[in-house]
Amino acid sequence: MTATAGLKEAGRRQTAALLAFLLVQTLGTVFFVGDVIGDLREDPTSVHFIFEAGVTAALVLGIVFGAFALRRTIELLRAQEQALDVARGALGEVIETQFQAWALTPAERDVGFLALKGLDVAEIAELRGAAQGTVRAQLTRIYAKAGVSGRAQFAAFFVEDLLGQGVPASVG
Numbered sequence: 283m284t285a286t287a288g289l290k291e292a293g294r295r296q297t298a299a300l301l302a303f304l305l306v307q308t309l310g311t312v313f314f315v316g317d318v319i320g321d322l323r324e325d326p327t328s329v330h331f332i333f334e335a336g337v338t339a340a341l342v343l344g345i346v347f348g349a350f351a352l353r354r355t356i357e358l359l360r361a362q363e364q365a366l367d368v369a370r371g372a373l374g375e376v377i378e379t380q381f382q383a384w385a386l387t388p389a390e391r392d393v394g395f396l397a398l399k400g401l402d403v404a405e406i407a408e409l410r411g412a413a414q415g416t417v418r419a420q421l422t423r424i425y426a427k428a429g430v431s432g433r434a435q436f437a438a439f440f441v442e443d444l445l446g447q448g449v450p451a452s453v454g
Contacts (some may be wrong), residue, residue, distance in 0.1 A: 296355070297356055297359065300348070303348070304348045307344060307348065310341060311338065311342055314337060314338040314341060317334060317338075318334050377394075377395070377440055384424075384427040384428055386424060389410075389420060390420050390423060390424050392410065394436075396409065397421060397424070397433060397436065397437075398437055403417050403421070
């Protein structure tokens with residue numbers, strides 16, 4: 283499971299838990315409303331009736347506020363998912379544009395994408411049906427075209443671009 287899928291699943295579980303809580307609260311409120319109506323017929327001025335009516339009113343308000351909070355949470359989760367999808371697509375476009383600027387071959391592009399996804403040389407070679415030496419040579423050419431010394435700087439190039447700022451020349 284990817285981190286994104288894990289976050290989405292956690293959001294779904296949170297929403298389901300809030301919905302279940304709201305449902306239980308609604309069932310309790312229905313019970314109390316029935317009880318208050320029964321008590322209203324018997325003695326509407328008793329302390330017991332007034333207390334139950336207040337508790338029931340608080341439960342109704344809790345359901346209303348809970349429903350609004352649940353709706354807001356669902357809308358927020360949807361907005362975050364949309365923003366993440368946009369960012370993911372934008373990063374893909376940035377990477378593709380930079381690969382074109384570096385004039386990477388189609389094979390180098392594939393290897394570059396796989397390297398950015400965190401796969402090691404052996405995994406890339408297996409996926410591409412190539413020798414590990416070939417993948418190492420392709421990575422060396424990619425790094426040379428990018429003007430970086432290795433995988434960490436290669437990945438950092440795109441992270442810096444995504445964040446909109448470069449690494450400071452000197453720290454301190």
